[in-house]
Structures are given as structure tokens and as C-alpha cells.
Amino acid sequence: MTPTDVVLLGSTGSIGTQALEVVAAAAPGTFRVTALSAGGGNLELLAEQAVLHDVPVVALAHGGDGAVTRLRELLADERARTGRDDLAEPEILTGPDAATTVAGSLRVTPDALDVREPPAAPRAVVLNGITGSVGLAPTLAALRSGATLALANKESLVVGGSLVRAAQTRPGQVVPVDSEHSAIAQALRSGRHERGMTSPVTTGRSEVRRLVLTASGGPFRGRTRDELATVTPAQALAHPTWAMGPVVTVNSSTMVNKGLELIEAHLLFDVPAEDVVVVVHPQSVVHSMVEFHDGSTLAQASPPDMRLPIALGLTWPERAAGVAAPCRWDEPTSWTFEPLDEGTFPAVALARAAAAASATHPAVLNAANEQCVAAFLDRRLDYLGIVEVVAEVLEEHEGPAASADLTLDDVLGAEERARARAEELIAARA
Template identity: 70%
Template sequence: MGATTAGVGTVGTRAVVVLGSTGSIGTQALDVIGHLAAHPEGPQQAPRVAGLAAGGSRLELLAEQAVAHGVPRLAVSTTGSEVVPRLRAALAAAAVRAGRPDPVTEILSGPQAAAELIEAAGAGEEDVVLNGITGSVGLVPTLAALRSGATLALANKESLVVGGALVRRALRRPGQVVPVDSEHSAIAQALRSGVHEKGLTSPVVTGRSEVRRLILTASGGPFRGRRREELAGVTAAQALNHPTWDMGPVVTVNSSTLVNKGLELIEAHLLFDVAPADIAVAVHPQSVVHSMVEFIDGATIVQASPPDMRLPIALGLTWPDRPDLAGQVAPQAWDAPTAWTFEPLDADTFPAVDLARTAVAASATHPAVFNAANEQAVSAFLDGRLGWLDIVAIDAAVLEAHVGQADPDLEHVLAADAWARARADELIAARTR
């Protein structure tokens, strides 16, 4: 994609396509890019924003982002003849407010628009595709990004959970995937302390691994310390009241059930080639230690920083170099008393992590089924059609009914996803009668 004139600040040689630009990850990514552009004296130039993709529910925000960053191409997954004209009108209004020209020369729309945007933008090996889409719909754009040769900054964990084998086959080079989830970013950073690094995020080094196990940390969510019998009447408002992170509704509910940690375990297994049995979960309510790597000599390397997603997002955009985020992300304060606590996971109250291990062991399509069933169950819970305790129960029932496949292609994965959603909907309907 080469360097051209950017909408703000200093021009960088690295271009970025942001998928899910109006969501939590996308808006923070653009904040980081704006910060880097405003501080050209830092070690990293701001990447040029070559394309933005969004679902289409926040067209005014998408238009403001495009004008602010001088973005030539947009994509919206919403269908309908009115979408593009509405976005054009929003762009014109945003340009007037900002006193800048409307930079957009191309708008793509429809279910495949995000994947088409990657090709239209001409992403190549010097560029980055940040996938901040929520849910399994992020799989096809992930595969498109890998085919392009661009570095994939992956915040869409469902891509690996749903299509792990497909993602691995689509890799064009070692290190093409850089994790953006704070836990997996922490592991990738800690692995650089060793010699024999493993997995998709680093070159594979011949020789035995120095890694004994990975430790994912979990905040414990809003219901940490509760017993199962205390959670029967949990409301959506309670589940969405996360103690440390500000995330979208699906991820926040998944954090409350610890399904999110189960999905992260599957993602870590696939990213770093570590067996699920060698991936532990520790509850760390302060959310300062984002994950750990335990080496075979007994040393444990931790990555610690305040719970601010802009740090792993920025690292995903500039990997393997670190950008200067002074003034945007405050470092951990060490001049005041500080205490971190770690607790064992209560698997009886929160069985989702063990369920994820079961899914990985069953077949290559069982993780996709786990994710799809959970997305349906979470939607039903947020709509008031399902109890909180029923979410993981639905997940388990759908997993038990699934007949898996060992080496699926994309068609098989999508079929398993569709079957799981239909089966989950049947079970949800039966519980609400």
C-alpha cells in the first residue's frame, strides 16, 4: 500500500486497515494512531489508515473517523440500498464540521465487505490488518488478511476458536499473526525472554521448548467469589457490570461466565502450540498482570501494565517494536503501596474453562460449535429469554450433541457453526416455553 498523504500528523510507511473501527478495539486503535501522529518525535511513525470496516450501526462515527484520518476506503457489512447514501451524507456532514475534504473514494457494503476491503486496499507484507470484529463473522476477514500477506493484529479470538486449522493453513510466514487480546499479547511479550519460542507469533526455533506452561489471568468478572447457588437470578445489568474492563456486551457477559477465558485458552493453544493441559488459569482481580509464561527452570515471566487495551493494540500495530505511549497510557505506579492477589479458579461455579478443554479434545469443529452456541445463548440472555446459569448449560448440551470433523474446510466449519446456532436456538426455545 506504500506511503501516501495521511489525514493527520506524520506519514508512516506502514498502512493499516481497521476492521470493527466503531467498536471498542477499533476506536481505541484510532486513538493510538492519532496519538502517534501527534507525536512524530517518538520512535514509531503513525501508520497510514488505508481502510475502515464497521457493522453499519454507527455510520456517523464511521464518517467522522474517515474524515479525521483521511481514509480512502470504507466497508459496512449492513445490507440495504439506503446504507451507502446514508454514509455518503454522513461523510459530507463530517467533512463540513471538520473543515476538511471528504477523502472517501470507495464504499463497499454487504456481508463480505470487510474481506473485500482488504483486497481493495492492496494490503501487503509491510502493512497491518487489525481485526477488531466481534464474533465468528471475523473468520473470513482473518483468512483474507492472511492471504494478503499483511501482518494480522488479531483481536477477534473467535477467528482461531472457530477456524483454527484454517487459520494455521492460511499463514504465509512465521510471525504473521500478532495477538491483541491483552492475555495473548502478554504471553507473546513474555516468550521473547526465552530462546526456543513457539507458535504462530514467532519464528519456530529448532530444539526443545523452554516453556513449561502458560498461565492466563482472569479478573474473575463481576461474580468472583460467588457460589453457583447465588447466581440463579443474575440480571443482564449485573453481568454487564465488569469491575475493571470496559468492553462490548458479548465479551462482558462472556467474562462474567468465564466463557471468555475458555475461548482464550483455545486461542492460546492454537497461537503458541501449547497443549491445553499446560495452560492454566489464575484469577487476578487487579487485572495488572495480564498473563505469564513459566519456563522449565522454574522462572516465571509476567507482563504487567494497567488494564488499558491501548497498550496491546499499539503493540499489535507496531510489532515487534514498542511505540511511545507517554501521555496516553499511564505506566504502573511503583511509588505507592501495591498488592496483587492470585486465586484458584472455581471450576464448579465457572465450568466454562473445563468445557473449552473438552471442546479442543473432541474435534476440530467442536470449538466452533462451542463459540456459536454461546453467542446464541448470550444473545438470549441479554434479551431476557434465558437465565445466566443456562448460558453454559446450553453450550455444554450443544457440544455433547455435535459430531465433529477432524480436518474441516471452510464449508464444514461454517456448517458446524450454523448447526450449533440452530440447535442452541431449539434448546433456548424449549427452556422459555
């Protein structure tokens, strides 16, 4: 069996570490990790990962020569500690473009793939687990290389949806890793929906009526808007279900994350934004649902474990064995669903409006939100101010009338202006 080559972006983050758990648990020879990229904030873990998986290339976004020297020392220490002194030292790339370079390193020729159907065992996968819009350039590089893109970086799709569409080299090249979108992709295999980035063919036929995104409700489910006025960073970071990075965790508490997922679903599956709905499901077992025109609804259920959608991203459309524990159907249990309180959590409606407004409005939403979350974590902005400032920046933005001629510079320019305006509004509130 020829192993699947894997490039892992964001290897020291939550998605990255769990992806390497999946790789390590697989049968020998299933995967070969050819490159890791990380921001540089946890060099000790990066060195452990590189030695454990004998990775030939490591990319560092930050740190410069000092970080490279330190990483080389840690790699040598790790080889000595594990008795693997025979391993070659990996090539180390540095700088803001390092992740983009390794993302495009798996060159896949069209004749290596059956373009009518995603391969059962993809020979090259780039898993983008970077957080934030900095993941856009690596996403585009991965797609242009011809590799399968296992996408956990929702921001790159939200920010540059039309660019991501244009960069694809074949239908079905993007495999979603967010648990909600993985659930939808799985459910869609039971019906006819041959539109969107995840589809292997495009005919325009569809049996889909609506997509239903489930949300845990976060740490503040059931609270009123007035009760959220004094929320602290520590409270916002205490998610009841998932262990995630700080930005994603705060976004989950404000429901901005669910708004970004709505835009992502709209773009991935080519379903109008108004036909993507959000319901609150505190148990986080039903990860999302697809409602069909005949009235039936298909749901994907599994305990909240990100290793399952990560593994599917690496092996799609096949399933690896024993990735996560299944639901227990022989024990009493109950699942509840309730409508989202959009008065208290207006971020989802804001995202739906942004998706309908222009090709750059979602980029502006994401950029402004990233600035606001950083300010909140630094205690420069109150909790309710996060979405309020984002809404004000969006209201002022004038996007292009059409997206056909949109360039990366257009998107980056809109982001830069949004960040600057958000900072002005943050300063004014302070």
C-alpha cells in the same frame, strides 16, 4: 519514513476506537489508515473516523442503500464541520463480504519482508477488531494477502484454527491483541519457544512448561452457583475492570471468554490445552504469565489499558513510546491471585475439553454460546442456562477425526447446526 498502512476492521467498536486513538497519538507519518470496516450501527462515529483519518475506503456490513445514502450525508456534514471540504469522498463497500474485501486489500509481496524475522516497522497491518465468528473470513483474507494480522478477534481463531494456520504466508504473521496473549507473546521473547503461529521460526525447541492466563473474575467473583441463578443482563454487563462490548462482557462474566482465550493460547503458541491454566487476578495488572521448565515465571504487568496491546499489534516487535501510563512502583500496592472456582464457572473446563475433542468442537462451543448470549440479553434464557445449553450442544456434537482436510464449509456447517440446536434447547427451557 514510510508509513505503515493499516486496515481496521470493527472501527466503531471498543478495539477499533482505541486503535484509532493510538494512530492519532502517534508521530505524523507513522500510520496511514487505508480502510475502515464497521457493522453499520454507528454511522455518525464512522463518518467522523473516516474524515479525521482521510480514509479512502469504508466497508459497511449492514444497512443497504439507505445506510450508504445516510453515510454519504454524514461524511459531507463532517467535512463541512471540520473545514475539510477538499477531502475526496471515500469509496463505500457494502454487504456481508465487505470486511473480507478490505481485509485482503493490502497486498504484500514476499520480497518486501524478511521472512526470518517479523519486520521492525511492518508496512501493512490488518487489525481485526470484529466481535464474533464473522471475523473468520476477514482473518483468512488478511493472512492470504501477506499483511501482518493484529488479531483481536479471538473467535476466528477458535472457530477455524486449522484454517488460520494454513492461510499464513509466513511465520510470525499473527500478532495477538488480546491483552492476555499479548502478555504471553512479550514474555516468550525472554525464553526459547519457537513453536506456534506467533513464532518467526519453527524448530520445535521450547523452554516453556505452562502458560498462565489471568482473569479478573468478572462481576460475580466469589458468588456461589445458586447465587447466579437470578442474574440479570444489567448485572452481567457491569464488568468491574474493562469497558467492552455486550457479548464480550457477558462472556467475561460466565468465564466463556476465558475459555475461548485458553483455546486461542493453545493454538497461537502451540502449547497443549492442558498446559494452559487460568488464575483469578482481580486487579487486572498482570495480564498473563509464562512458566518455564526451570521454575521461573515471567509476567507482563501494566494498568488495564487496551491501547498498549493494540499499539504492539500495530508495531510489533517494536514498542511505541508513551502509549499508556506505567505501573507506579513508588506507591503502595498489592496484587492477589486465586484459583478459579470451576464448580461455579465450568466454562473453562468445557473449553479445554472442546480443544481436545476435535477441530470443530471449539467452533460449536463458540456458535452455541453466541446464540445463548443473544437469548440471555433478550431475556429468553436464564443466566446459568448459557453454559448449560452450550455444554449440551457440545456433548451431542461429533467432530472429525482429523483436521487436515477441514474446509471452511465444514466449519460453517458445524456452526450452523450448533446454532440451530442451541435455539431448540433455549426454546425447550423457556
